[in-house]
Amino acid sequence: MIDVCLLGTGGMMPLPNRLLTSLYVRYNGKCILIDSGEATQIALKKKGLSSKPIDIICFTHYHADHISGLPGLLLTMGNAERTEPLLMVGPKGLERVVNSLRVIAPELPFEIKFKEITDSEMSFEPEGMPGFTLSAFKVNHNIPCYGYTMNLRRQGKFNVDAAMAAGIDRRYWNGLQKGETIELEDGTVYTPDMVLGEARKGIKLTYVTDTRPTDSIVNNAKDSDLFICEGMYGEPDKLVKAKEHKHMTFYEAARLAKKAEVKEMWLTHYSPSLVNPQEFIGETRKIFANTVASKDGRSLTLRFEE
C-alpha cells in the first residue's frame, strides 16, 4: 500500500489557508516528496509528518512556488539529524539551482545526490522500494516541466498446487513469492514464474502540475488509481489566461482524466484568485465524475485490489 498526502493545493504564492502544492508519498518505510515551495515544511507539520525521513525530493520545475521552501526544509532535516543521503530528481539545471539556493543552507549532515532528467521520459526503481517505479515525463509549461508517475507492481498469486507438483521445498516458497530466482547446489533452478500466476493490477499514482494538456499526460496517467492534476482556473472564461500562462482549467484537467480512464482525480494548484474551487466542481464532474476539488492535507491510502 502507498500513503499519499497532498500537502498543499495552491499555485503561485502561499496563502494562510492554502499552502503551495506539494505531494508526500510513503511506501515501505521510504518517503518521496514532489516539490517543496515556500512553507511546505509547515504543511508537513500541520499533518504531523516529519521531514526527516524524506528520501527523495522530485521537482516538476524550478518556478519558485515549487522549490522556494527547499533551503528551509533541508536545514530542518539537518536539525533533525538526518544522516542518510537524500536523492533529488528534476529537470536539467537541478544541481545548479539547488546549489544556488543553498547559499543559505551550505552545511548539512547528509549527502545530496542528484538525478537530472535529460530526456522526455525517465524511469527508475528507487533504492529500498522493491517493485516501485518512479517515472518522469515531460509536459508543456513555459519552462521545462515534468509530471511524475509512481507504479507499484503486484505479482501473481502464489500457486501452492504448482509448487507442490514441481516438488519445490517449502523453504524456497517465500523467496519465489518475492520474485527471487532460487538456484540449488545441485544445479536445479526454480524461477518465480513456476509458482506465480499472472501479474495482478498494481497501484498507480500520477502527479501533474504547471502544464497545458498533453498526450504525454494521457499516456502516462493511463489507468491511474489516483491522478493529481493542476486546475489553475475554475472559471470557464479563464481559458485564455490558462493558455497564455501554460496552465489548465478544471475542464481541461477533467478531459485528461476521462481520456486516461483514471479512477479518481484530485484537482490542485489553484490560482490565488480562485477563492472557492468547490463552486466549479459540478460542471467539472459532468466531464469526469470522480473529480475532487482537493483541500490542503487531503490524504489517501492506495491499496491493492482485493
Next chain:
Amino acid sequence: MIDVCLLGTGGMMPLPNRLLTSLYVRYNGKCILIDSGEATQIALKKKGLSSKPIDIICFTHYHADHISGLPGLLLTMGNAERTEPLLMVGPKGLERVVNSLRVIAPELPFEIKFKEITDSEMSFEPEGMPGFTLSAFKVNHNIPCYGYTMNLRRQGKFNVDAAMAAGIDRRYWNGLQKGETIELEDGTVYTPDMVLGEARKGIKLTYVTDTRPTDSIVNNAKDSDLFICEGMYGEPDKLVKAKEHKHMTFYEAARLAKKAEVKEMWLTHYSPSLVNPQEFIGETRKIFANTVASKDGRSLTLRFEE
C-alpha cells in the same frame, strides 16, 4: 506615528502557529520590513497587510530563518505590479546572497538597490521618510549580525509669540515648522530655531535578534519606546545552550531592557522547543517588569507623547 507589527515570533524554523520572526514598520506611507524568513508573506496576509508597498527590507544576518522567504516575497511583490525600486540593507555579502537566491526569481518589474553595512554602525534617513533615521549596529552572533534602531525626530513646539515678535509673515510659518529655512528676495533669512522650541522626545524603536547580550545593544536601545528582542530560551538551564549557539535567554534580554531603560520589551525568536513562552514571563518580569512574551502579529502604534 509609527505602526509596528511583529509578524512572527519563531526562530530556526516556521511552525504552523508560530511563523518566523520578522518586523513590519510603516511611517508616512513608507514600509520597512526587517527579515523575511520562510512564510513571512503568509504572516503579512494573515494580518491583512500587502507586500507590495514594502520599500525597504533590512536583514539582520543571512541565516535561512531570516531570509529564506525572500524569493517568494519578491515574486509576490512583482505579481502585485510593484514598479518602484526596493532598497535592501544588510551585512556584507548582501548582493551576493540575494542574487544567489534569485536563481528562482530572476525577473522582477522593479529595481533592487543594495546598501551593504560595512562598519560596526551605520545610519541614514530613507527617502520619503523625513525626520526618520534608520540605524544598524553590530551585535554578537556566530556570523555577522546587526540590530536595527528607528528614530523619529520631533521638533520643538512652534512659538507663535516668537514668530510674531520677529515679524515673520504667517505664510512662512508652515515651512519653518517643518524645519525649512526660508530665504526672502530681500535677503532676509528665517531659520526654524527662531520659532521652534527645544526638540521634544521623538519615537524610538529597537529590534535585535540572534545575538548574545552586548554593550552595543544597551547603547543603541537606550530609552527606546519599544525594544523588540530575541529570547530564544525561557528555561533558565538553557543558558549554556544560549551561550553555545550565541542566543539569549529571556533573563538576559530583560537585563538588557533594564540597562537600556526602555519603556517596553517584546520577546521574540523563540526556539521551536519552547512551547509556551508565557510560562517564563513571571520570572522575567522580576528583572524587567514591562516585558511581553509576544505572539505572532502583535501590533502597536507608537505615537508622540502628548
